[in-house]
Amino acid sequence: MAKKKPITESKIIELYMDYVLTHNEQPKSVYAFAKDNNFEEQKFYEFFGSFDALEQSIFKVFFDSAHAVLEKSEDYINFDARNKLLSFYYTFFEVLTANRSYVVHALEHNKNQLKSLKTLAKLKQRFSNYIEHLNIKTLDLKQAQLEKLQNRGLKESAWLQLLVTMKFWLDDTSPYFEKTDLFIEKSVRASFDLIDTTPLKSLIDFGKFLYKEKMHSN
Incomplete structure (x- = not known):
């Protein structure tokens, strides 16, 4: 049996983004997604309760990435x-x-309703x-x-x-x-x-x- 790879929150996000861009849809289940990427399903739930929660976290990560760059700039401060x-x-x-x-x-597909978008x-x-x-x-x-x-x-x-x-x-x-x-x-x-x-x-x-x-x- 193949050895399970160490998995992190950022790695799950990376794998998820790659999946949806390749298949143009969410994975069929957390179980299938974890199995395809050789990690335990339980590991997914240590970081996210669902794919929808993961999608919300992706935009939070985008914000955090931008903010982290700014905070390193003395000019910005x-x-x-x-x-x-x-x-x-x-x-x-x-x-x-x-x-x-x-x-x-x-x-x-929801760009005219962004204000109410849970994502x-x-x-x-x-x-x-x-x-x-x-x-x-x-x-x-x-x-x-x-x-x-x-x-x-x-x-x-x-x-x-x-x-x-x-x-x-x-x-x-x-x-x-x-x-x-x-x-x-x-x-x-x-x-x-x-x-x-x-x-x-x-x-x-x-x-x-x-x-x-x-x-x-x-």
Whole structure:
């Protein structure tokens, strides 16, 4: 009998992504998946309760990979909130691009309903926590309940912005996804200008960009 290979969480994820991209579907069962890859079924359940839970973890790993890269940068640590978020976006979408075939497989058929997609639940938890600790300057409302509502609204709007960007990236056919980079730069700048209640120039610029893209797609 062949010797069972040491197995880790990251290895299971790697094997799973390879399987779904090769077969265009989930494995038939955890038992079959473990047997095909020469490890004990029990080992799978040490890390994941199901294939659906594994899929949620993949997007969490994408976030963690991007965040780990940023945390190693001294420049990033000294950035203000706006530039930290911009850096996160660029790095996160580099990670997505490196795994585009899998991301397209996981999201393409539901790209218009990303907000309700359970596959992104753990990503949302990670990202919302990230936004909470960015120390984004908001209005001083001087009332605890209102501050709580404002912070919740900030996290939800930031999450929606990330989903919209992911949808744009999924549809982007430009070389090196150059249009997505433009989208990120303009949307993050516009959102911070709105929070800071500064002039609407950036918002208008972003609106022109979206209108231009819509006209070209039609």
